[in-house]
Amino acid sequence: MSNVFTKLADFTLSPSTTFFSLTLTSKTAETVNFDLHFPEASANPMGLVQGGMITAALDDATSVAMIDGYHDEKAPLSTGLHTLFHRPLPLGPAHIVVNIIKLGRRSATSEGRLFNTNRQLVATLLHSAQPVDKS
Template identity: 40%
Template sequence: MKEEFQNYIDYHKNKGGTGKLFKFELVEYKPGFLKLKGFFNSETLNPVGTVQGGQINSMLDDVTSLLLIYESKGTIYPNSTNLHSIHHRPLFEGEVIVTAEIIKKGKTIATIRGEAFSKDGKLAATLIHTALIMKSE
């Protein structure tokens, strides 16, 4: 399973800019849930040295999308209609853990919760991602 999921991470890395930037590694997968290790480099930091909020949102957008894509075996692609984020505490350069969990998936719309955790395991950000489900070509 880990090798199979790695194919999706590799595709994301080769076809998308954030896939190269975040350097995802699979930590855990079970139906409806995904946990990845990611990385924020110095280019993602704001002037005070913390990760810029939009970069956190981008990583959470990616992990929530990857869960839907993987569970469909690549047959669908989520087209975001809403990304609602709440930032609880700052993140810093280096490794983070991000999770995605499907809240509700219908025929055309899915809602997924993404969470980012600091190095010491504290919740740093929550994202509610609503997406139109499109067939992938």
């Protein structure tokens, strides 16, 4: 397990990954799977998960996957986060699947898909970034 996943498991990676209780569930060469929980503080006025919170969770998951892809030597400096919303999401548990599209010297791209507990697609994020050395 890479250092980024160790920190994620210890809830010491970042305040936002801790806020979402982002947890690695499985990893292959192409795909990284996470479980997470949207707390009450992520609700919009209708009592559903606010769209910005969905984007933030997808940003966290895709970033963690890219950091791992760079063997914890580089981190993504986001240049674009493009989110499509497919259906509303109630507060509580959810699942994210991340596919790494490209990890290059000058650019990195990944796709994150967020699913509800019925495994219905809720949102899709295309994350483009410039890889930078971790300090």
